[in-house]
């Protein structure tokens with residue numbers, strides 16, 4: 001199995017945490033189909049922590065909580081598969097999950113087989129309650145091997161929050177993606193902190209094994225486990241989504257999809273942003289301008305000779321973000337210019353071979369897909 005695009009889907013944690021059940025997961029799968037999200041590329045339905053009983057069964061296996069999942073996990077997996085979607089689950093490298101449920105430390109091969117028997121296609125693997133004396137690399141390598149040993153194609157999503165310079169060794173464990181930050185919260189400052197913290201790490205992300213800046217908060221509207229009412233509006237969601245796509249991130253939606261507003265659906269299915277996110281070359285963006293700038297402009301190569309030019313205003317006041325061609329080594333006398341199309345408005349610019357300045361509202365962004373043309 002080759003994972004050559006960052007995975008896309010939905011995860012229960014950001015909104016629902018403990019309040020998960022069979023009906024919620026089935027309804028979410030239904031909405032992913034009826035809303036067009038599945039057809040836009042969102043394929044994984046992932047149940048996070050809190051689905052199990054506190055104790056393992058007599059055979060040592062993890063037992064789904066029968067009050068929450070009365071039909072068991074295999075039946076739920078079958079339903080999700082019947083919708084043309086894939087099924088994701090959660091465990092942890094420690095001795096208990098973060099919410100104190102059974103976890104896979106030293107039980108990797110048994111648990112991997114249980115997940116395979118349930119029809120799981122994706123495993124998020126957390127890091128809480130990990131023994132101080134144990135080796136994290138070994139733990140992730142062991143679960144990776146255990147998943148492969150089942151013979152089932154299971155995407156392995158490591159989640160050790162970026163500790164122990166995970167970006168430098170996780171690829172060798174066989175994982176397909178790795179959380180590189182702590183948990184997101186529904187605050188613009190959290191979005192920016194996470195994005196900026198990856199500045200020197202994003203270069204390690206590449207097909208086969210992707211950097212993961214955590215699930216999306218797009219459209220949470222203040223509701224749920226990591227929700228903060230009033231701290232993010234449509235502009236903040238827009239910039240959050242654009243930053244994640246710029247960095248070629250796994251796109252795991254975290255809101256209640258059953259009440260997603262049309263504006264948020266249209267943001268999450270923006271074809272140009274998804275094309276940027278899923279670009280098969282997965283090249284890191286280059287920031288232009290001084291590193292301390294809070295109105296940065298990013299340049300990123302895409303496949304097919306295209307590129308991204310993205311302007312951000314991370315400040316609380318309006319202002320302009322500027323592109324200086326010399327920052328990326330583009331000679332203005334080359335006889336070529338940039339032909340640009342804005343991905344939210346369709347506005348066309350150029351060809352242009354000079355300084356570009358874009359006025360932006362607080363927290364807003366403007367993203368262009370470009371091509372080189374003779375001029």
Ligand code: GAL
Nearest residue numbers: 013048049098099126127183
């Ligand atoms: C955290 C993880 C979150 C969520 C939570 C569940 O460690 O970063 O994404 O999975 O555990 O308890």
